Amino acid sequence: MNTPRGRSTARWVTLALLLVASLVAPARPAQAALATVTDVSVKEFGNKVLVAVVATRAVRYRVADWSGKPDTWVVLDVLGAELGVPAGELPYRSRDIARVRVGQFNSTTVRVVVELAGERSYTVQPVTGAYAVAIVIAGNGPSRPTASAQPVPPSATAQAQARPARFTLEFRDARLSDVMAALARLANLNVVVAPEAAERRVTIRLVNVSLDEALNLLTQPLGLGWTRVGGNIVVLPADRLPGEPLEIRYYRLQHASAEDVARQIEPLLFGRRLVAPQPAATPAPGQPQAQPPQAQPAAAPVVIERSQVAVDRRTNTLIVVASASDHQRVAQIVQQLDVAVPVSPVATRIYPLRWLNADLRAPEGGPAREIGAEMVALLKAHLSPSAIVTFDYQNNAVVVTAVEGDHQRAQQLLAQVDVPAQQVLIEASALDLSVDVARDLGLQWQMSVLNIAGSTPSQGQVFYNPSTGAIDFFVQINALISQGKGRLLANPRIVTKDGQAGEVFIGDQIPVVTGVTPQGVPQVVFIDAGVKLNITPKINPDGMITVRVLTEVGVARQFATGVGKSTRKAVTTLTVRDGSPIVIGGLIRTEERTTTIKIPLLGDIPIIGFLFRREQTTQSTSEVVFVVTPRSLPRSAEPRG
Structure with missing residues (x-):
């Protein structure tokens, strides 16, 4: 019968054939029409010996025989091939094989001769999935009777049970179904071969073997197996063999x-x-x-x-x-x-936001309202699918209906997200400096590469980052102001959140009459004449501050239709160190001054007073410079309640 030991042997043989297939090099076209034999090896697996002949492409083979050839010789001729390894005897000896020789028999045939140590059973077949031919030789088992067994007659049943019948068979390039049919007649039983295995070709010599040994030698090298079903033998692929009863x-x-x-x-x-x-x-x-249902007779x-x-x-x-x-x-x-899972009761809790603000009055889809939607999406992504999360815009709070585990995760997430935003102090100074003084300071009004990184400023605006350092720069500016060489026009300071814009306006609001109402009341509008700085700071992880500066310069002008406003704008983005000043220049102002020099009293006499006084007109050019210094403020450490 197909014993576990037999299955183990089948696995060994299958493993051996797979190993041979894995050793085959990728097929390469030979220079001539002949295939090249690249390897002849001998390997032992369990109680079997495998002689493998590997070629560069598919080859035909035959088991040669002639008059006078010893029965213990297995001669394999590989047709249409040339020898690619040294000819001669392989360094292998065992109790089953006396020696193995390989050579070029003629110009188109490679011959492999295996000299057995005695009469042995063997099979010859190609290796599936490789350009190789294998000779599988059964090892020498216990002593056997010398005579080959004949089919057991009915009268000799008791004797056959005492001593299992043994068989001697030899087939060359025969169909497996034909070999099995011959074995079935000798063993006086039924053998059924699966259709996918019936057409396999086999060359085999069986010498004085038992029925189980014959079946194993016929099926295992081909990747097949067999099992008993009642008094019948079924041959089928090995992966469909039965195991334990179901x-x-x-x-x-x-x-x-x-x-x-x-x-x-x-x-x-x-x-x-x-x-x-x-x-x-x-x-x-x-x-x-x-x-259970009633037991049924054994089925097919x-x-x-x-x-x-x-x-x-x-x-x-x-x-x-x-x-x-x-x-x-x-x-x-x-x-x-299959265990009971404790179910936590569902509870609804409200989590007010302390630092984030979602304003209900914000326009639909605006930045403020997006905070509420983002908080809901964040919590839903980390809580269980059964959790219900909504946002209460009236109270600026998150409402969560879930089990206790989800509430704990929601609290952990909110503690990491709802934190006070870091704030930035922006100091803006407007200075009135003469062009010569600015040049003496070394302000060449070009982009410095030492402490600054950003986009090139637009024409009409100049940005500069002092290379002398923030402290030295402010010391020099204060010295010029104290010496009267410059004037501090304005010094506003604003604090804005990280990522939010802050605005500074330095100038005047000029009233302009645009018309008169029917009641005679003049209509007045105010024009912002000056410089407006829109500054958006962003603190980077490395401590640097990226500043987006929108500069708008407005000047009141007289047009044909009345008084209007002329505006120039420039936008740039810079990255500076914390506390490093940014200088914005390029606003040139020309001023004419008329000075009257006279002799007291005499210069004021009508008609002749001009004889005792004179007027002197001077023209000066100055530049309005804006110094913007961003400074990050410490984040509030107050914990969330």
């Missing part, structure tokens, strides 16, 4: 869903096998026993799934068809999964 067991679950558990079990129970169904219904340990073997899992939704029961060993695994999985 049993039907019922697992009634108390807590877990049977469908969910089935999805966990099915990936663990796989494969196909040929079995004779034995529906012995055996309840799992600890499960209620179901009434059929191919079914190795393990099958069905679900009875009405009773929440698993119905598993599997082997006893697989049922042990199923019982372990069911024991671990």
Whole structure:
């Protein structure tokens, strides 16, 4: 019968053939029309010896024979091939093989001669998936009778049972179905060969072997197997061999869903096998026993799934068809999964936001309202699907309806997100300096590369970052102001949140009459004449501050239709160190001054007073310079309540 030892031997032979296939190098076209034999090797696997001949492409072969050839020689001719390895004897000896020789028999034939140590059984067949031919030689077993056995007559049944029959067969390039038919006639039993195996070609010599040995030698080198079904032999691919008998067991679950558990079990129970169904219904340990169906007569073997899992939704029961060993695994999985899970009560809690603000009055889709939607999306992504999250815009709070575990995660997330934003102090100074003084300071009104990185300023605006350092720069500016060489026009300071814009306006609001109402009341509008700085700071992770500066210069002008406003704008983005000043220049102002010099009293006499006074007109050019210094303020350390 097909014993576990026989299956183990089958695995050894299959492993040997796969190893030969893995050693075959990728096929390369030979320079001539002949294939090249690249390797001849001998390997031992269990009680068998494998002689493999590897070529560069598919080849034909034959087992040579001639008059006078010793019966212990196996001569393999590889046709249409040339030898690519050294000719001669291989360094191999064993109790089954005396020696192995290889050589070029003629210009188109490579000959491999295996000299056996005695009469041995062997098979010759190509290796599936490789350009190779293998000679599988059965090892020397226990002593055997010298005479070959004949078919056991009915009268000799008792003697055959006492001593199993032995057979001697020899076939060359025969169909497996024909060889099995001959063996069936000798053994006086039925042999059924699967259709996918019937046309396999085999060259074999069996010497005084038992029925089991003959079946193993015929099937194992071809990747096949066999099993007994009653008094019959069935030959089929090895992956469809039967294993342990299958049993039907019922697992009634108390807590877990049977469908969910089935999805966990099915990936663990796989494969196909040929079995004779034995529906012995055996309840799992600890499960209620179901009434098994009445035993049926042994049926013909059929191919079914190795393990099958069905679900009875009405009773929440698993119905598993599997082997006893697989049922042990199923019982372990069911024991671990079918447990009562404590259900936490659902509660609704309100989490007011302390630092983030979602203003209900903000326009739909505006920045303020997006905060509420983003908070809801953030919490839903990290909480369980059953959690309900909404936002209360009236109270600026998050409302969560969920179990206790979700509430704990929500609190942890809010503690990390709802934190005070870092603030930035922006100091803006407007200075009136003469062009010569600015040049003396070294302000060349070009982009410095030492402490600044950003986009090139627009024409009409000049940005500068002092290379002498913030402290030295402010010291020099204060010295010029104290010496009267410059004037501080304005020094506003604003504080804005990180990432939010702050605005500074330095100038005047000029009233302009645009018309008169029917009641005679003049209509007045105010024009901003001056410089408006819109500054948006952003603190980077490395401590640098990226500043976006929008500069707008407005001047009141007289047009044909009345007084209007002339505006120039420039936008740039800079990255500076914390506390490093940014200088904005390019606002040139020309001023004419008329000075009257006179002799007191005499210069004021009408008509002749001009004789005692004179007027002197001077013109001066100055430049208005804006110094913007961003400074990051410490973040509030107040914890969330």
